[in-house]
Amino acid sequence: MASTRIWSIGSGKGGVGKSFVASSLGVSLSRMNQRTLLIDFDLSGPNLHTALGEPPARKNIDHFLSDQASLSELIQTTQFSNLFFIQGTTNPGDRKISDVQRLVAEARRLPFNEIIFDLGPGSQETYLETLRHSDEKLFIVTPEPPCIEKNYRLIENLLLYTIKVLNFDKINVPLKPVLEQYREAHLPGTTTFRDHLKSATGWTWDQETEIFPNPIRIIVNQVRGDKDLDLGPSIRLVCKHFFSLKIDYSGSLYFDNAVWQSFRTVEPMLMKYPFSPLAGQFQAMARKLLTSDLHSQSLRAVV
Numbered sequence: 001m002a003s004t005r006i007w008s009i010g011s012g013k014g015g016v017g018k019s020f021v022a023s024s025l026g027v028s029l030s031r032m033n034q035r036t037l038l039i040d041f042d043l044s045g046p047n048l049h050t051a052l053g054e055p056p057a058r059k060n061i062d063h064f065l066s067d068q069a070s071l072s073e074l075i076q077t078t079q080f081s082n083l084f085f086i087q088g089t090t091n092p093g094d095r096k097i098s099d100v101q102r103l104v105a106e107a108r109r110l111p112f113n114e115i116i117f118d119l120g121p122g123s124q125e126t127y128l129e130t131l132r133h134s135d136e137k138l139f140i141v142t143p144e145p146p147c148i149e150k151n152y153r154l155i156e157n158l159l160l161y162t163i164k165v166l167n168f169d170k171i172n173v174p175l176k177p178v179l180e181q182y183r184e185a186h187l188p189g190t191t192t193f194r195d196h197l198k199s200a201t202g203w204t205w206d207q208e209t210e211i212f213p214n215p216i217r218i219i220v221n222q223v224r225g226d227k228d229l230d231l232g233p234s235i236r237l238v239c240k241h242f243f244s245l246k247i248d249y250s251g252s253l254y255f256d257n258a259v260w261q262s263f264r265t266v267e268p269m270l271m272k273y274p275f276s277p278l279a280g281q282f283q284a285m286a287r288k289l290l291t292s293d294l295h296s297q298s299l300r301a302v303v
């Protein structure tokens, strides 16, 4: 089997549609003949099974994290022939970075084409570490200022975290104050964070260094009008001006009562309302994402 692609679905904010997107992406990829595994890694309250239309499984990711089971023993079948899932845990526990590393390494050894992690909201280190190991990072943003702000924070946190991990033997100053200093001192577009970091830390940052091999991808969910469609491109522009960071705007999904109705009856939206405009919108986006290897060549994230 060709190498496994790992996806993570995250957001700075809760309740924005991560599990809806993760489950629908899983269904879409499995229908495109990709053997797909969904892993509920929301440590603050798992709900992927509901979006997927499955009852909660007794064995869950906690059994792997606490060494009681291998990952393959936790895999559940779903009503879709190519789609499998691993139940999340209601026990947040004291998760360490090494737990995540073990989880991702074992996941990569499983016989799947696509593995999708549905993360919880925010920037806790376990999520940043999962994102760091993921080939594709999808952030879900809704068109409301608190959600937009929290997603900028998530992008910043992932950037700082990744720089720290990649270079921890070279930079020995805490990066967060450097970022705050940058934010206070500069107008957008005058100096990038990269240049500021160079002068503040003396780090010789190679212009060509790729922080993220593929760009972070933004999905704008729960769009209610044409004006909301500007949000994706504007986030992309801000990230370019501040961080020289390339963001892929993957698409917008309209607010559609089909989603919460399918949640309420515990049926996947793509199954219950396959001919809804949102279902069509989603499938088109999934097709584009599946071929992202091709178009990401020209969208390298270089900071």
Ligand SMILES: Nc1ncnc2c1ncn2[C@@H]1O[C@H](COP(=O)(O)OP(=O)(O)OP(=O)(O)O)[C@@H](O)[C@H]1O
Pocket: 011, 013, 014, 015, 016, 017, 018, 019, 020, 021, 042, 045, 047, 051, 120, 121, 221, 222, 223, 253, 254, 255, 256, 257, 258, 259, 260, 261, 263
């Ligand atoms: N495009 C949409 N249109 C209408 N309702 C939506 C849409 N996307 C999500 N919702 C609704 O928003 C709620 C939250 O969705 P979901 O559980 O997928 O979010 P989440 O980000 O995974 O939440 P949590 O952070 O709690 O895990 C659900 O009730 C769902 O029906």
Ligand SMILES: [Mg+2]
Pocket: 018, 019, 020, 042, 046, 047, 048, 118
């Ligand atoms: Mg969720």
